[in-house]
Amino acid sequence: GIQVEQSPPDLILQEGANSTLRCNFSDSVNNLQWFHQNPWGQLINLFYIPSGTKQNGRLSATTVATERYSLLYISSSQTTDSGVYFCAVVGYQLIWGAGTKLIIKP
């Protein structure tokens, strides 16, 4: 089956810093989604991005399906960005990466 790997596993940054989170997948996929799980456990859909680039405020994502990776960019980090960021391949089932735990220090 498809494997989804995320890096880095942990990231600690100062408020205001920029970051790039990576998601690699082992086979061609048609659909990929990025989620943010906040410290209260809520899973928030960030991007549904099978290919190309999308932007939403300080966040943007790029998926290069032919090279089997997706990147999530967070600019000017805020403490509210803390939490775990998951990518998931969207198909019959969601195939999840292990997540990147992001801590933004004030």
Next chain:
Amino acid sequence: GAGVSQSPSNKVTEKGKDVELRCDPISGHTALYWYRQSLGQGLEFLIYFQGNSAPDKSGLPSDRFSAERTGGSVSTLTIQRTQQEDSAVYLCASSLAGVGGYTFGSGTRLTVV
């Protein structure tokens, strides 16, 4: 509705009691998932409903767990004779036939004491 709605948001129950968790998906979404997430762990797949097809129950951890989806809309996850290891956040998600991404509800935090 505008989003996936789950109820209750929190449930504390005594060991051995039965509980029912409810999920109201986005209107028109044919695919519905139940996941659970224990503290500090990843998401564990429980069950998947797609339209009128037989559900994929392969993730249910024991026969104490069951789920149904009435009329292709609201789903209920039932846990019988709850155990302490059932304590977790139970998350529901829906999508339009698996296309266009999944939207998650806020979850039900179940605590078995």
